[in-house]
Amino acid sequence: MRLVIARCSVDYVGRLAAHLPSATRLIMVKADGSVSIHADDRAYKPLNWMSPPCKLAENDGVWRVVNKAGEELRITLEEVFSDSSHELGIDPGLQKDGVEAHLQQLLAAQPETFGIGYSLVRREHMTAIGPVDLLCRDGGGAHVAVEIKRRGEIDGVEQLTRYLELMNRDPLLAPVAGIFAAQEIKPQARVLAEDRGIRCVVVDYDRLRGFVKDELTLF
Template sequence: MRLVIARCSVDYAGRLSAHLPSATRLILVKADGSVSIHADDRAYKPLNWMSPPCTLKEAEGSWTVVNKAGEKLIITLEEVLHDSSHELGVDPGLIKDGVEAHLQELLADRMEVLGTGWSLVRREYPTAIGPVDILCRDAAGATVAVEIKRRGEIDGVEQLTRYLELLNRDPLLAPVRGVFAAQEIKPQARVLAADRGIACVVLDYDGLRGIDDDKLKLF
């Protein structure tokens, strides 16, 4: 990963246009080729970014990042305050707590609760950025990626979105749609999921364990 702290302005040219005026910002260039620009707030969310695959061309005083659709992110560097690269290695991925791991196991054994005729392809299906919890097929044979959380928040939807971007590059799987499953899903996460075309499922932990007969609720 490359970390650059610089006073810069940023212009995005694509389906829409956007401009970030001059300010001191953090620029992250990751091993997967992605480039993101961050301010000193907003938690994990960048001000602007370009998802992989994309190419970065450096010139004197400016960077140009271009994705496969021809969209451009132009970073004009006025002053570079820090520039360093670090080898992070392969990340082992998120280790789920006991409840999430058990939810995954139970749901994999009861795919019918997602729909009649649904079938499991694999649990912990690998991607370049970590495994997606469940890869399955619906009754029509379409591929579905399921991400499971105990508490569903925006970061979980973002995580599933990244998995879907990678899975949909595989012609043997595409098109792949997503299902975000949790015992509780926050309203903001529902809104973002709907905007991304991702279905939300509320999981009944006791019901999956056979303690009662309640079914999953699909919204």
């Protein structure tokens, strides 16, 4: 990973044009080729980025990052304060807790939970930035990526959004829809997911395991 702290301006030229005026920022170049620009706030979310596959060319203080579609992220460096590279090695990935891992197993065995005619293609479908939990087909044969959480929050929606962005570039998969599945989905996460065209599904862990409550209920 290469980390550059510099005063820079950034322009994105593609389907949409965007401009970041001159300021001190962190530029991150990962081993997968992705380039992202960060401010000293906004938690983990970059100000702008280019996802792999893309090519980086440096010339006289100007970085040009171009993807396969010809979109360009242009970074103009005015003053570099730090430029360092670090070998991180292979990351083992996020380890799911017991309930989350079991949810994935149960939903893989019962894809009809998501709708009539749904079928499983594979579990842990690998993308350039990590595995999406389930790759399914809907009743019409279209691909659907399913991200599973015990508790659905905004970061899970962001994670699925990144997977979908990459998967929809693959002509063998596209178009790929998204489902965000969890035992509980926070209201803010639901709003963000639905705004991005991602369907939310609340799953009942006990029902998936075949447990039925014995208590009598009024409703």
